[in-house]
Amino acid sequence: MDLTFVRRRLRPLSPWLLAAAVGACSDDNPATFSDDAIILPASLKDALPLADTIALDWNDGAYLAGLGGGFTVGNEEGRSRNHSFVYYARFGPTSLRKLTIDFINATPWTLETIVGSAPFPFPDRDFLDSDEVVGLCRDLAELLNQNGNVIPAATDYAARLLSIPVWPEPGPQSQPADLAWRVDFLILTNGPQSSLVWYSVARFYVDPWTGQFLGQPVIPVQPELYRDLTPLP
């Protein structure tokens, strides 16, 4: 049977068929990411642009007042899957509102509340990131251990940039600080009701801009339940 007429009819479709074949032969990776993507676990600064996007969508005049607290537990590189941010904005001449943004796996949960007074904006965004400050603390712990001190080993790290006065801790105050990174060395162990919980075995305070350590590392006599810390910034 002469089928040349079939080929003749299909010939105009050849470019389309070729394009479809190329399209069907895609690579093995089903997802690709740009340089701007938040790759989890992420540092605090990695998550900040998304928080800004949400806050500015909430109110054009929103400003960042606090960040980096909450329930964040990170890995040994100071990267976490959860981050927290707090913004304030005016709605009309008299209404002041606060927006708390908690990220869980870069997915936001937000809470808007009416407040009576506005805090100062977060002073300077050129601060040390969570991965940098955890690195500083781990380096210091290693140095201290080489010199005979005992900083307990940790499995996880909590880096919390608290926008409330966190250092010095209650007791003799030699150097006041309104804002500091608090880095906790954590171990995961059995807690109440047979659940696995984190205990803090050591904590460090670091100036967010200079990286200077504020005082000596604090090593509690007994590991402290991490849940006793302030849950949100």
Place this chain on the structure above:
Amino acid sequence: MFRRLPAALSAALLLTAGTADAEEPGRFRTLSMGISGGFQSWSLTGLEETLADRADQFGQQGFELAPGDFGITYSYGVEFQVRLTELFFLRAQADWTRMTFDDRYRESLAELSAPSRDGFSLAYETRVKTRPFMYALGGGVAREFESIRIGLFGNLLIAPLELEDTVVLAREQAETETRLTSTGTGTGFSANLGIDWFTEVRTNLFLDLFWRTGSTTVSLDQAGWESSVFPGERRIDLDATGLRVGFRWI
């Protein structure tokens, strides 16, 4: 995907054998139109892999979610055929469909990095839908018998798709819904075997078995939201088999 090509060509040869010299033009006019509805079983491999990865990531936080599986869904379509010869037809089809996968973890989490904290619950839904139609353009052969016509067609598939992710995080009495869309247009092939039953009037009842394969890459529409959970680009492999029934005006 080309493994079935020899079988399809063989079937085409059978349909054309011995009929090239037929003089009757057949019962189809130059242009015919049909409408149909039916079901199709989808395998969206690439997308399902990314959804499984997302479930794993939330799983590290204690959420127990199922990996994506779209399964069987419905579709509706309109189809035009243009008769070229007694046997050969051009074919154009537009199909509307949507495929939804949803899962949720409603129980409050006892712990999220620490015990006794406020619990979260999570629900997410992923929906793939045509934007607004998936198009098939092609041709094939069809042979009429006494009361039926059997046709075999091959088509180029053009698939504009929209992927919609909805994630709801709830904590205490407040919940936050995040809805993101990704769009893209892909290509592929489809083949269908159709059987028409002639009636007393020029309206056929037809049954169509079809197979589709192709691929679409969709890009996230909202700048700034790209993350491990919401990738900037996702590949959706379109593999489907289905069955539909309809009416055709010939």
